[in-house]
Amino acid sequence: MKERRLRIALAGNANVGKSVIFNQLTGLHQHIGNWPGKTVEKAEGTLHFKGYTIDVIDLPGIYSLSTFSLEEVISREYIVTEKPDVVINVVDASVLERNLFFTLQLIELETPLIIALNQIDVAERKGIKIDYKRLEEILGVPVVPTVAIKGRGIHDLLSKAIEVAEKQASKQTIIRYGEEIESRIQRLEGALKNIRLRYPARWVAIKLLEGDEYIEKEIREIKPEILDLANSLAKEIEEIHGHPCPTVITSERYEAAGKIAREVQRILPIIKPSLSERVHNVTTHKIMGYLIMILVVLGILQMIFGFGGYFSSLLSDLFYRYEPLFESIFGAGLLKEIIWGGLIEGIIANITIALPYIVPFYLILYILEDSGYLARVAFLMDALMHKIGLHGKAFIPIMLGYGCNVPACLGCRIMETERERLIAGFIVTLIPCAARTVVILGLVGTFLGIWWALALYALDLAIILILGRLAFRILPGEPTALIMEMPGYKMPHLKTVVKQTWFRLEEFLKISFPLIILSGILIKVAEVYGALKIISHILSPITVGWLGLPEVTGVILISGILRKELALILLASLIGTTNFQLFLKPLQMFIFALVVMLYVPCIATIAACIKEFGWKKAIIIALTEILFAIFIGGIVYRILSILNLLEH
Amino acid sequence: MEMPLTALKEGETGVIVSIKVGFGHGKCWGKGFQKRLTDMGLTPGTEVTVIKSAPFNGPIEVYVRGYRLVLGRGMAERIIVEARR
Numbered sequence: 001m002k003e004r005r006l007r008i009a010l011a012g013n014a015n016v017g018k019s020v021i022f023n024q025l026t027g028l029h030q031h032i033g034n035w036p037g038k039t040v041e042k043a044e045g046t047l048h049f050k051g052y053t054i055d056v057i058d059l060p061g062i063y064s065l066s067t068f069s070l071e072e073v074i075s076r077e078y079i080v081t082e083k084p085d086v087v088i089n090v091v092d093a094s095v096l097e098r099n100l101f102f103t104l105q106l107i108e109l110e111t112p113l114i115i116a117l118n119q120i121d122v123a124e125r126k127g128i129k130i131d132y133k134r135l136e137e138i139l140g141v142p143v144v145p146t147v148a149i150k151g152r153g154i155h156d157l158l159s160k161a162i163e164v165a166e167k168q169a170s171k172q173t174i175i176r177y178g179e180e181i182e183s184r185i186q187r188l189e190g191a192l193k194n195i196r197l198r199y200p201a202r203w204v205a206i207k208l209l210e211g212d213e214y215i216e217k218e219i220r221e222i223k224p225e226i227l228d229l230a231n232s233l234a235k236e237i238e239e240i241h242g243h244p245c246p247t248v249i250t251s252e253r254y255e256a257a258g259k260i261a262r263e264v265q266r267i268l269p270i271i272k273p274s275l276s277e278r279v280h281n282v283t284t285h286k287i288m289g290y291l292i293m294i295l296v297v298l299g300i301l302q303m304i305f306g307f308g309g310y311f312s313s314l315l316s317d318l319f320y321r322y323e324p325l326f327e328s329i330f331g332a333g334l335l336k337e338i339i340w341g342g343l344i345e346g347i348i349a350n351i352t353i354a355l356p357y358i359v360p361f362y363l364i365l366y367i368l369e370d371s372g373y374l375a376r377v378a379f380l381m382d383a384l385m386h387k388i389g390l391h392g393k394a395f396i397p398i399m400l401g402y403g404c405n406v407p408a409c410l411g412c413r414i415m416e417t418e419r420e421r422l423i424a425g426f427i428v429t430l431i432p433c434a435a436r437t438v439v440i441l442g443l444v445g446t447f448l449g450i451w452w453a454l455a456l457y458a459l460d461l462a463i464i465l466i467l468g469r470l471a472f473r474i475l476p477g478e479p480t481a482l483i484m485e486m487p488g489y490k491m492p493h494l495k496t497v498v499k500q501t502w503f504r505l506e507e508f509l510k511i512s513f514p515l516i517i518l519s520g521i522l523i524k525v526a527e528v529y530g531a532l533k534i535i536s537h538i539l540s541p542i543t544v545g546w547l548g549l550p551e552v553t554g555v556i557l558i559s560g561i562l563r564k565e566l567a568l569i570l571l572a573s574l575i576g577t578t579n580f581q582l583f584l585k586p587l588q589m590f591i592f593a594l595v596v597m598l599y600v601p602c603i604a605t606i607a608a609c610i611k612e613f614g615w616k617k618a619i620i621i622a623l624t625e626i627l628f629a630i631f632i633g634g635i636v637y638r639i640l641s642i643l644n645l646l647e648h
Numbered sequence: 649m650e651m652p653l654t655a656l657k658e659g660e661t662g663v664i665v666s667i668k669v670g671f672g673h674g675k676c677w678g679k680g681f682q683k684r685l686t687d688m689g690l691t692p693g694t695e696v697t698v699i700k701s702a703p704f705n706g707p708i709e710v711y712v713r714g715y716r717l718v719l720g721r722g723m724a725e726r727i728i729v730e731a732r733r
Contacts, residue, residue, distance in 0.1 A: 064687035068680060095715040098689055211679065243666070243692055246683055251691035258713070286703045379718050383706035391720060392707070481723045482707050483684060486716035 006054045006165050007082070011075060011106065012090035013099055014061030015372075015487040017118045019043075020148040021090055022058040023496040025158070032503045039421050039613055040070050041413060043503075049158050057084070063098070063485075065105045067214055070418050079111050080199055085165035086112045088157065093123035093130055093145075094488075096265055100257035107139065107172050110200045114164050115143045116157050121150075122490065127268035135264045140172040149493045174202070175256045180240050181249065184209065184233040191226050195219075209234050210246040276489040283376045293380055296373070297399055304360045305403040305434060311356035319348045337528050342521030349520070349563060349604070350513050358508060361400065361407035362501035365414075368396070370492035374414065375484055382482050388465055389472025390415070391482040394424050401431030405601040408433075409608035410508070423471045425613055426621060427464055429605060432457065432597050435565035442568050444593045447581050448646070456593060463598070463632070512607035516562070519603050523559055532558060546634040547595065548641075548648070549588055560596060561603055567596055587648035591637050599629035653696065653719075653727040654708060661697045662729030664690055669726075685727065689713040696729060 008025075012018050023030075026045025035042045043058040059078060060071035067073055079087060089106055091099040106113055117132050136143040142160050146153030176182055188205035197204055199215075207215040208230035219226050234245035241248045282288050323340065330336040368374045378392030385394050397411035408428040415421045432440060445453035526532050536543070536554030543549045543557070552574055560567040568580075575583045584592065600606065600622040609618035641648055656662050667682050667690070689712050690696065697711040707720045719727075 066683055066687060068684045068687065095713075097713045098715055101687075101689065210683075244679070244682065246679070247667075247686050247691060250683070250686040251693065254686075254689055254691050254694075254713070261714075284700055284702070284709070375718070379702055379707060379709065382702060382718075382720060383704040386720070386722075481681070482718060482720035483688060483723065484718045485688075486709055486718050 004052050006052050006086070006162065007084045008054055008056045008161055008165075009059055009079065009082075009084040009087045010056065010090060011059045011079070011087050011102075012061065013063055013092060013095075013102055013485075015485060016061070016090045016092040016099065017148045017493075018061055018090045019058060019500065020493045020496045021088070021116060021118065021146070021154070021157075022056060023493075023499050024148055024151055024154045025054075025056050028499075030499070030503050032507050034611075034614065035074050037614065038070055038074065039413070039418050039617075040074055050162065052162060054158075054162075063102060065102070065109065066210070067212060069416055071416075073214065076109065079106075079109055084111070086114060086161050088114055088116055088161055089141075090116045090118050090148075093117050093120045094126050094128055096123075096128070096130065097254070097258050097261040100260055101254050103139070103141075104175050104253055104257055107141070107174055108200070108203050108206065110170075110172075110174075110203070112164050112170060113141050113172065114157070114161050115139070115141055116148075116153070117143050117145045118148050120145045121147050122488065125274060129266045129268070131264045131266075135260070138173065138260055138263065140170070149491075175253065177249065177252045181209070181237060181252065184237060188226070188230055188233065191229055195222055195226075205230075206249065209237065210249050274488075279489050280376070280486075283373065284379055289376070289380050293377055296377075300364055301399075301403055303364065304357060304400070304407065308356035308360060308404075309434070312352045315356065316348055316352045319344075319351075334528060338521065338524055341527075342524035343517060346517030346520035347513075350509065350516050357404050358407060358410070358505055359501060361410070362504055363497060365396070365407075365411055366497040366500050367492045369414065370490070370497060372487045372489045375486050378482065378484060379486070388427060388468030390420060390424055390427070390468065393482070393484070394420070394427075397424055397428050398431065401428040401433060402437075403434055405429050405431065405433045405605040406608045409605055409612055410504070412612055419475055422613065422617065423468065423475065425609060425617075426471065426624075427468055429601050429609070429621060429625060430460065430464055430467070430598065432460055433564075433601065435563065435602065436597050438565045439567050439596045440593050443580060443584075443589050447589055448586050452590060452646075456590070456597060459594070459636075460597060508608065508611055511611050512604055515607045515610075516603050520562055523562060527555075527559070542630060546630065546637075547591055548637050549592055549595075550583070553592060557595065557599065561600065564596060564602055585646075585648050587637070587640055587646040590640065590646060591633050594636060595629050595633040597629075598625065598632060600625045650728055650730055653698070653710070653724045653729050654701075654721065656698045656729065656731060658698055658700060661695055661732045663732060664692050664694050664696060665728045665730050666692060667727055681723070685723070688717060689715075690717075690727060695732070696727075 010018050010022055022043060022045065026047050029047065030043065030045040032041065032043050034040060040060055045056045047054050047056065059075045062069065062072045062075055065072055065076045087106060089103050091103060103115065117130065120130065123130065132143045132145050142164060144153050144157045144160050146157060148154065177185065185202065185205045188208060189201050192201045192204055204215055208219065211234065216227060237245045237248055283292055326340055327336055330339065374393070374396065377395055381395040382392030385392050393414050396414065397408045400411055401408035405428060408431065409425060412421050412424040412428065415424050440453050440456055444456060532555045535558065536551055539554040540551045543554045544551055555574065556567050556570050559570055571580065572578045580589065606618055606622055609621055640646055650665055653662065667685055669678055669682055694712060698708055699711055699716060700709040705721055707718050708724050709716055709718050
């Protein structure tokens with residue numbers, strides 16, 4: 001018998017347990033990447049069930065199918081263009097009304113549908129009981145109650161999904177709007193009749209009344225006069241209701257969702273506030289909330305960087321122990337230099353960054369996100385983050401940036417829109433990480449005093465503040481604002497968290513491994529053949545002329561891209577002493593540290609940027625920051641020379 | 649009495665009258681933002697209860713349509729409600 005293939009898409013709101021269901025379904029056969037050309041994550045997996053090979057795709061968590069975010073556009077385009085055999089709509093039973101608002105839109109898209117009524121245990125604890133059979137009748141869509149974290153209902157869900165996929169006829173109930181809207185939808189539908197559309201005609205008619213930009217653009221190319229009709233019909237509805245037409249339609253859809261929710265759910269009074277409720281009150285308290293947050297943040301930093309740092313040095317010690325052995329086999333010549341210095345050190349760099357830092361980072365990030373604590377941090381830090389043109393959620397990546405830019409970059413994905421993600425990406429790569437702190441403290445802190453080191457940090461903060469605000473004003477798009485569901489606290493599903501960590505680590509390594517090794521070998525070869533000296537000489541108008549640094553710093557700045565903490569070690573080996581004041585004037589030290597702080601973070605961070613933002617944007621970020629560092633370095637050099645604060 | 653959502657105290661309930669679009673805070677709050685809020689269930693006629701206000705002019709947490717939603721201050725100021733006392 002020939003194996004049959006099916007495609008299932010998971011769709012639903014955020015925080016409904018969609019990714020847990022995805023992980024329960026697909027197990028270890030997953031691929032995590034980005035949607036082509038987008039910064040939105042795409043998770044795919046495969047499973048075998050009753051003789052079927054089923055490809056599952058986890059669509060992003062969204063609240064509507066309009067065009068507010070890329071996620072919404074991607075989801076509806078996928079459903080319409082790729083036509084999955086069945087869409088599983090994951091619904092949070094404890095927030096039925098808002099979830100059904102989304103379900104009704106999926107029904108309007110006329111896609112084969114089945115509902116996973118998830119978290120029924122959470123709903124029951126909130127005193128909500130749902131008559132799912134009745135829900136099934138009203139919607140004309142099969143409903144399977146599930147408790148995904150316990151694996152309950154997953155088997156039924158799959159069986160039902162296959163049933164729906166195989167059976168073509170659908171008896172879904174499309175909602176009816178008020179008469180004054182319904183008659184206008186029909187008029188538009190009539191006008192659209194002779195046009196070949198990718199979407200159902202009724203859906204296009206509704207979207208035109210809602211003023212959907214994407215659909216308007218598509219129709220304008222085919223038959224622009226339909227837009228005029230849509231506009232005048234929308235105006236009429238606006239006059240009847242006294243609200244903008246999109247608002248009227250959304251309202252009616254919500255009313256319909258609310259009516260269904262009220263009909264199928266029974267709400268019992270809850271006797272005492274739940275534990276989740278009490279924890280929520282403490283963690284958002286105006287004093288206790290901040291205290292707890294500081295403790296949590298310190299704990300995270302300690303876990304990622306304390307533990308990570310320890311583990312990282314342990315690993316690299318282990319590797320470097322084999323260097324003499326290696327030398328005894330290959331000799332100490334050119335071959336050893338290139339193989340060990342380029343290839344092996346690249347592998348070491350990958351392993352000593354990836355394992356100790358990225359693994360705990362992802363684990364913690366997912367635990368923070370799944371448990372619901374991330375939302376509380378965003379709530380508490382929103383006012384502050386607005387000062388740099390971002391909102392509360394950006395606090396986590398920015399804070400992580402002080403430890404290491406790599407996880408910080410990877411963490412930018414918690415921002416909602418492409419625009420916010422890019423601003424956050426720019427800002428976190430400007431934050432001095434632990435490696436840059438080594439340079440700042442080792443050079444400026446040791447030889448010029450702690451105040452000059454702090455001045456560097458202050459300068460960095462000022463730069464971030466100005467750039468963030470500038471980006472906020474200049475970049476097109478809606479103003480950054482926090483609109484976020486405050487989910488109830490819940491236990492994260494550990495198996496899902498571990499799997500999410502594993503597959504993202506894999507994705508990161510795929511980019512970073514070749515990149516780090518290749519650039520390592522390249523720089524080593526250039527060094528061995530004396531090309532770095534020549535490049536330094538070519539760069540001397542910038543390093544010597546503009547920045548006032550010794551020519552040899554060119555070599556260090558180039559090699560520093562591999563690992564910035566090596567910058568000082570390299571400098572010491574080039575000048576033959578660690579007493580840097582013999583070689584660098586105080587002002588030169590300050591400028592050198594400033595440039596090291598600002599110019600592109602290490603190659604691993606660039607790899608992280610590529611994973612999150614794609615090649616093009618990663619290169620733009622890297623180049624901008626190099627130019628920016630040189631520009632600022634030269635300006636500060638001249639200002640400080642004139643002020644004569646530091647010996648030069 | 650009509651007022652912005654931010655004028656309600658913790659525990660007070662209002663019914664949404666409208667969402668103001670237009671210029672403010674250095675940016676234009678357009679139709680997209682209005683659509684986003686209504687998509688989250690903040691449609692005219694809906695009851696909203698303020699649960700908590702974050703310090704330092706931070707966001708507010710509201711209860712709407714059976715769930716809790718956090719809204720940035722600038723946005724919440726643009727939601728006009730009729731207070732229910």
